[in-house]
Amino acid sequence: MIAAYVGADDAAARACVAAGAQGLVISGYAYNGRPSAEQLEGIEKIAASGIPVVFSNRGGQGRIPVDWEDPFIQGDSLIPHKARILLMLGLTKTKDPRELQRMFNEY
Numbered sequence: 001m002i003a004a005y006v007g008a009d010d011a012a013a014r015a016c017v018a019a020g021a022q023g024l025v026i027s028g029y030a031y032n033g034r035p036s037a038e039q040l041e042g043i044e045k046i047a048a049s050g051i052p053v054v055f056s057n058r059g060g061q062g063r064i065p066v067d068w069e070d071p072f073i074q075g076d077s078l079i080p081h082k083a084r085i086l087l088m089l090g091l092t093k094t095k096d097p098r099e100l101q102r103m104f105n106e107y
Contacts, residue, residue, distance in 0.1 A: 001080050002043075003058075004028045004035035010042025022095070023052040023087045027080040030059025047071045052091070052100050056083040066101060073101050 002013050002024055013024055024046065028034045033055035035043055047053040048071065056075035057064055064074040075083040086107060090100045 001025045001027050001084055002035070002039075004039060006036055008036050008039050010039050010046075013039065013043050013046055017046055017049075017051055021051070022091050023054070025054045025056055025075070025080050025084045025087055027058045028055050030057055033057045033064040033075060044071065047097075050095065052087065052095055052097055054083050054087050054100075054104070056080040066105065068098075068101075071097065073097055073104055076104050078104070 002016065004026055016024060024043070026033070026035045026043065034040070035055075043053055052073055054073040054075045055064055056078055058080055063077045066074045078086065083104075086104060087100070090103045094100065
């Protein structure tokens, strides 16, 4: 799990991937689950490399709307800790972002 905050960069996300992470959960801003602007470019590169990236809402309320054109997985209403568990389970079956998104939509 990577925390989004003002002034953060993508160093933590890159370090997790370098250490062998098979997926990332971004503990994003409460209103949309997205990371800070400073983090986004590096996280986009990670997602493009085939590592699933889930945006989750750390506010604990509200939903992150699904955008099928977005390369990221939307964590719906799951807080980051729950999104991490679902991502771990999903990765036992697939790394396909669309299939993982289907799982997040269903569960």
